[in-house]
Amino acid sequence: MALEDRVNYIQKWSKQFTQILGVRLRVQGIEPGQYPSQHMLLANHISWLDIFVLDSVTVSRFVAKSELKSWPIIGRLCIGSGTLFIERDRKRDTARVNQAIVTALNEGHCITVFPEGTTGCGRQLLPFRSSLLQAAIDGKATIQPVYLRYTDAEGKYSDAATYIGNMSIAQSAWRILGTRSLHAEINFLAPFPTEHENRRTLTQFVEARICTAHQALNPQSSSA
Numbered sequence: 001m002a003l004e005d006r007v008n009y010i011q012k013w014s015k016q017f018t019q020i021l022g023v024r025l026r027v028q029g030i031e032p033g034q035y036p037s038q039h040m041l042l043a044n045h046i047s048w049l050d051i052f053v054l055d056s057v058t059v060s061r062f063v064a065k066s067e068l069k070s071w072p073i074i075g076r077l078c079i080g081s082g083t084l085f086i087e088r089d090r091k092r093d094t095a096r097v098n099q100a101i102v103t104a105l106n107e108g109h110c111i112t113v114f115p116e117g118t119t120g121c122g123r124q125l126l127p128f129r130s131s132l133l134q135a136a137i138d139g140k141a142t143i144q145p146v147y148l149r150y151t152d153a154e155g156k157y158s159d160a161a162t163y164i165g166n167m168s169i170a171q172s173a174w175r176i177l178g179t180r181s182l183h184a185e186i187n188f189l190a191p192f193p194t195e196h197e198n199r200r201t202l203t204q205f206v207e208a209r210i211c212t213a214h215q216a217l218n219p220q221s222s223s224a
Contacts, residue, residue: 007035007059010081014055021176027057029188032144035059037108040136042206043146045114046122047163048074050148053184060110063097063132071169098135105139119163122149125214130203137194144191145206147213153181187213
């Protein structure tokens with residue numbers, strides 16, 4: 001399948017999937033386009049649903065934990081969309097995935113990384129890790145921070161999509177299906193080039209940008 005056709009298919013299926021789950025999208029900020037070339041999205045991470053929410057607007061290749069490959073339906077979709085799987089328990093695997101990201105960026109792909117490294121509750125941000133951001137520098141990517149959150153119809157925080165602890169994928173999906181008026185809000189922050197950055201400085205800058213958006217939209221929440 002040609003890249004353009006694959007991107008269109010992924011976006012169409014992701015939109016349909018979120019609609020089936022009853023999730024409505026709110027998109028704010030500077031949208032990067034359907035599949036921006038040599039682009040890296042860096043987003044906070046709340047749920048497996050984040051992947052399909054983002055793909056409904058901007059398609060990308062995600063970096064995700066290797067366990068997703070074995071998940072029913074979702075695993076197959078992640079494989080088909082070109083997800084780069086990482087074994088987080090193996091330190092050497094980080095170098096392999098970094099190189100795979102660089103190659104993909106140089107070939108004009110769009111990549112999404114969740115710097116927190118795992119899902120959080122959404123009320124607070126987890127510390128950002130710099131291990132996979134070296135690839136953004138080496139691949140000369142345009143970086144775009146993204147702040148995700150899930151709300152009710154009135155824009156108040158909702159934990160319906162949160163996927164943490166020992167929750168199973170079936171339990172999570174059932175919880176989402178049983179929630180009325182769940183909105184997934186995507187806040188695309190201003191993109192910037194990675195020239196003359198080191199990965200730790202880059203990580204701190206992106207974390208600060210997303211933290212600012214989090215605090216602005218959730219004034220009573222903490223970022224730590």
